[in-house]
Amino acid sequence: MRHLRLILCFTVLAMPAHAAIEAYEFNSPKMEADYNQLINELRCLVCQNQNLASSDADLARDLRRETYDMLSEGKSQQEVVDFMVARYGDFVLYRPQFKSTTYLLWLGPFLLLLLVLFFLVRRLRAQAAPDEVDAAALARARQLLENNESKQ
Amino acid sequence: MNRFVMPLVAFILMAGLLGYGLREGYDPKLVPSPLIDKQAPAFSLAMLEQPSRQLSTADMVGQVWVLNVWASWCVSCRAEHEVITDLASRNLVTVVGLNYKDEPADATRWLQQFGNPYAASVIDRDGRVGIDWGVYGVPETFVIGADGQIKYKHIGPVTHESLEKKIMPVLTELLG
Numbered sequence: 001m002r003h004l005r006l007i008l009c010f011t012v013l014a015m016p017a018h019a020a021i022e023a024y025e026f027n028s029p030k031m032e033a034d035y036n037q038l039i040n041e042l043r044c045l046v047c048q049n050q051n052l053a054s055s056d057a058d059l060a061r062d063l064r065r066e067t068y069d070m071l072s073e074g075k076s077q078q079e080v081v082d083f084m085v086a087r088y089g090d091f092v093l094y095r096p097q098f099k100s101t102t103y104l105l106w107l108g109p110f111l112l113l114l115l116v117l118f119f120l121v122r123r124l125r126a127q128a129a130p131d132e133v134d135a136a137a138l139a140r141a142r143q144l145l146e147n148n149e150s151k152q
Numbered sequence: 153m154n155r156f157v158m159p160l161v162a163f164i165l166m167a168g169l170l171g172y173g174l175r176e177g178y179d180p181k182l183v184p185s186p187l188i189d190k191q192a193p194a195f196s197l198a199m200l201e202q203p204s205r206q207l208s209t210a211d212m213v214g215q216v217w218v219l220n221v222w223a224s225w226c227v228s229c230r231a232e233h234e235v236i237t238d239l240a241s242r243n244l245v246t247v248v249g250l251n252y253k254d255e256p257a258d259a260t261r262w263l264q265q266f267g268n269p270y271a272a273s274v275i276d277r278d279g280r281v282g283i284d285w286g287v288y289g290v291p292e293t294f295v296i297g298a299d300g301q302i303k304y305k306h307i308g309p310v311t312h313e314s315l316e317k318k319i320m321p322v323l324t325e326l327l328g
Contacts, residue, residue, distance in 0.1 A: 088183060
């Protein structure tokens with residue numbers, strides 16, 4: 001219970017840092033959810049490591065307005081995304097589409113993982129294999145040990 | 153011996169990759185425009201000099217032209233102003249200004265102060281036409297062919313060097 005209260009406190013504190021400045025009125029909860037999802041997934045072109053939701057740049061404000069206007073007109077999320085991509089390219093998307101130019105981007109990490117696993121398995125197998133020990137050398141070592149013990 | 157080969161190969165690959173990122177003339181912040189070789193987004197906007205008259209993209213069809221996005225609040229626009237003036241004075245192409253998110257009074261004063269290289273400037277007060285053209289960092293300069301397609305986009309201030317090396321070759325080819 002105490003933890004829950006603490007978490008709630010921090011959640012409230014964290015909100016202003018994340019909220020866009022404009023106060024838009026939404027026709028429906030779905031529209032608000034769509035809007036929030038879009039501005040979180042679209043990149044601000046000016047400050048390129050921020051999304052539209054967290055950027056205070058002039059262009060980000062304009063693009064938020066554009067997003068809001070399009071949703072008010074009843075456009076779908078996909079239509080807004082297509083609108084942005086047509087003008088600013090795939091770079092505007094924080095979650096790039098899966099297509100021929102982005103195959104490497106999406107599949108690259110898995111390929112890398114497979115590659116690493118392949119080498120790892122090969123190395124582990126090599127280590128697990130018992131060393132070939134010369135039978136003659138083993139017999140000689142045993143004899144030396146025995147001789148040593150009998151002398152004491 | 154062998155245990156040095158793999159790290160060395162890895163190092164060379166890594167150095168090559170990083171070196172590629174540092175190659176000359178490459179700026180990772182530039183976002184290539186998806187509008188290249190596409191029809192220029194249409195606009196019809198009031199002219200700064202005569203707000204009662206409109207200039208539209210349709211008026212420009214049939215000629216090669218340059219659209220320079222500028223604003224009086226934009227510091228780099230001041231830096232590239234003499235280069236744009238140089239380009240306009242060659243009388244090769246019509247240079248149109250897109251006055252982006254600016255106060256018309258400030259814009260007019262700016263042109264009076266530094267000189268007006270533009271055949272005309274149009275007013276994009278709320279930046280909507282800028283969004284249509286994918287403008288994200290003023291100044292930006294577009295070269296549009298006689299067929300109405302965008303052939304080249306320059307992001308940031310045009311320097312004498314980029315004018316000669318990037319923009320002029322495009323213009324020369326388009327003008328034949």
